Structure formats: C-alpha cells, structure tokens
Amino acid sequence: MSHDATAGDRPHTDTAGTQQTGMRDVPFRGGGFVHRPLGPVAPIVFLVILAIWELGSRSGFISPIALPAPSAAFAALVDLFQTGMLWKHLGASLYRLLLGWSLGSLLGIAVGLAVGLFSLARAGLLPLVSALFPVPKIALLPLFIIWFGIGEGSKVATILFGTFFPTVIATYAGVDNVDRNLIRMGQSFGLSWLSIVRKIIVPGAMPAILSGFRISASIAIVLLVAAEMIGAEFGVGAYILMAGALFALDQLIAGVALLSLLGLCIAWAIGKLEKRLLAWRM
C-alpha cells in the first residue's frame, strides 16, 4: 500500500487477463470506523477475567501473598458488611465526597460564570485560576489541616479545592462557546440581561459544565482517598491504608473494589443527569 510515484505512471489494468467484463457487484468499500453497541460484552470480559484470576489462585499459579483470590476479597467485603463497618467507612467517605464536591462545584460554577460574563472577573481571576489549577491539592493538605483542623474540615476543603478549579474552567469555556448569534437574537428581542444569562447562556454552557462534572468527580475520589489515608479513622481510604499496613491484601482489594464501584455509580448518575438536561441534543 505504498503511494510510489511510479505506480501512477502505468494504467490500472493490474494482472492482465483476469479482467472481468460481465455483470458484477460494485465492490463494497464502505463500513467500519463506526461503533456498534455490543451490550453484554463488558460484563462477559469482566467475568472471564475474574474466572481466570480465581482459577489461577486456586491452582496455586498465583500466590496468595502476591494477590488474593477474588473469592477472598469478596469474603472480606461480606465480612465488612456483616460487622456493620461497611456503612461506617462508606458513610464517612460519601459525606466528605458529597459535601466537598457539591460545594466545590457550586462555587466553581458561580466563579466560572463570572469569569465568562465579566471582563473584570476574567482579567482578575483567570490568571489566579490558571496558576492554582495545576497544583496538586493534596500537597496543600497540611495547610488545610492547620486552617480547618484535623477533622472533617481539612478533608472537605481538599476535595472542594480540587473540584473547584476544573469546574471554573469547564464553565467559563462553556460560556465562551455559546453561539453568539443566539445572544444577539436575545438582545434583538429586547430580553433583559438576566433573561439572556438564564435562558440562553446557562443552558448553552450546560454540556460543558456536565462534562466538567465527570472530570471533577474522579478528581474528588482521588483526593478523598488521599486525604483519608493521611489522617482519618473511618473512610474507604483509611480502610485501605489499614489493610495495607496489616498486609491484609484481601481487604485491600475489597476496598479498591468499593472505590471502583463508587466511581461507576457517580458516572452512572452523571450520565442520567446528562440524559435529562441534555435531552435536546440526542
């Protein structure tokens, strides 16, 4: 499949003699490059991997010191559930996550709208946002502990700051991308400034804000675990840290599975929200 210059010089009657002259189908060259929805593939792949892993562990090919069997991890999860510790850990984590993420998102949307709408806010805040966005917020945790205490405050603040910046950026980029013609249309019909913001700019920026949510939610989970590992009695992060310290690998895997499940639930919820708010796009 080279595109040599010499190839074009000769007329295209390759392999003379096999030239067909009768009636025949036009050769089909389309298709491909399109994704078909294949419903059950994902769970099947997941189950196959689990089965191979379990088999490997049972046969002794995978040493339980290196990696516990899925059944062992599952047993740890069941144990966690039966002792009632599951809700204690998960509850503490969810509380921090929801509080930090929703506060960070609300503030982020407010500041993002201001940056998108007012030149003064853009000139004043955007450099600040750009400077602080790349700072790993977990590096600031000691500072937050001094400011907000070793308890819930510092953990919530870490998540809040972590979600705030990507939300600001997603929101103001969304505002910038709203079709100027629609804004001009609003003005030409004499809509008030507030109406234009509420009915044209905010809905127009909504797709960008929602995809910002996806990013900020995963950042929030990462920060949650990191903050809980540094100083917490309860929480999924604390549970994983404890398991690691005791080399209880089955519990460690169970904790990681919990996190993964949490991430999936959040992604599912955001997907639902998108379906609802962005139904006009489908």
Added chain:
Amino acid sequence: MQLILQNITHRYGGSTVLDDISLTVDDGEIVCIVGPSGCGKSTLLRIAGGLEKPGGGKALLSGPTPEGSLNPLTYIFQDFALLPWRTVEGNVSLVLEDHGIARSERTGIIADVLARTNLSDFAKALPRQLSGGMKQRVAIARALAVKPAIMLMDEPLSALDSQTRELLMDDLVALWTRERFSACYVTHNLNEAVRLGRRIIVLSRRPGRIRDIVEIDMPLAERVERLPELESLQRRVWEIMREEAREADREITDVA
C-alpha cells in the same frame, strides 16, 4: 412607523465598510438591499436594528409605535437563531416572557402565531426535528408574536433549498398581504429581491455606497403571474451589480 437611516458610515479597524448610506423604509413597504458579498449589508441591518452603533450618521424611527407592538424592530436571521433546547412553542414563548404577559394570554398568542404559520402540529417539536424551512417558519412565528412594526431580515431564505425558498416566499407574500408589515430585506438573491421589494437598493462593493435604487410598482400579489416582466427587471438589477460583484470577487480581503 418609519425607519430612517441618515448618512450611515461605519468602519471596522482601518477599513471603511459603509460609506454615507441614507434610506427610508416607509410604513408597509418592503425595501430590499442587494450588493456583492462583504459590502456591509449585514452591518447596515445591525445598525438599523440597534445592535451596533454606527461610526457616523444616525438610525432614526419616526411616527408612533403601533398599538400592542412589543418589539417594533424585529429580526429574522439567516441561521434561524432558535434555542435548540426549547420546543417550538418554547422558542416563541421566550420572546414574550420578559413583557409581563399573563400565562393564559401568552399561550393564546403562541397558539395564534403558530396557527398563522401552519405550525400548530409541531408546537412540541424540538428544532433539530424540523427541516430548514420549518425552522425559518418558527422564526417567523416568533417574530410575529411580538407584533413588529418593521421586520429586519438578513438573508432569511439563503440557508434553504430553492423549492423551500419558493414556498416560504409565497408564505411571506401572503403574510404581507394580510399584515402589511414594513421590512428591510437583505438578500443576495435577485429573484427574491424583485419578488418582494417595493424598492431595491443596490449597494456597491466595499466600502458600501448606494449604487442605484430600482422601484417596482407592481403589487406583490400579482408578481407570481407576471414573472417575465420581473425577469427583465432582475436582469436590469444584475447589469447594475455585475461589475461590482466581479471586482468584489477579485478583491483580497484585508481585515485585520
């Protein structure tokens, strides 16, 4: 109500776009503006509707605002400018919501304008479900809802195929015959200009000046049957424009 443009001059950066343009749109009159691409037609219309301040000259209104008119100067845009997240009735409702009209009265107005544009069956449809012609009908319904005195139309049919354009042109003629709105109608399609215009204002290439004005006295409703006469008029306008268009085409745009 009359729209009067006096000595409008406008510059973007270093280049003059409009140069000393004066024109009047009288009550119940459709004035068509034609001119080569980039000569400043859209800019002129934005100035006329108060969306942009002219560099020099004045855009004036004269005479009383007609009773019940919520938005005397109302645009119809080439790209329809419908909110994709609102249904057809929601898009019409948008322009009524800021005027403190009671909900029941609002639904009444919406039903009325949708009926007048044959859109009643599509009240709950979203813009993406409609064809281009339908979308422009929604935009026309939206404009009618605020009872405009003067419509400012910037190439309203240019995004449509020629059959749809014919249909909508018939609709516009019927609408005008009933309502006698005034309009400033920008187009690059000379056929539309001779079908709809009481006067056709031909602009020169950039900087846009008034090159010539062609008056057409034939009543709008008769024009469909007298196409050969319009044909010769259209050719006359084209003769005026030809050189300008050719030169404009060869120009290198040096917009900063």
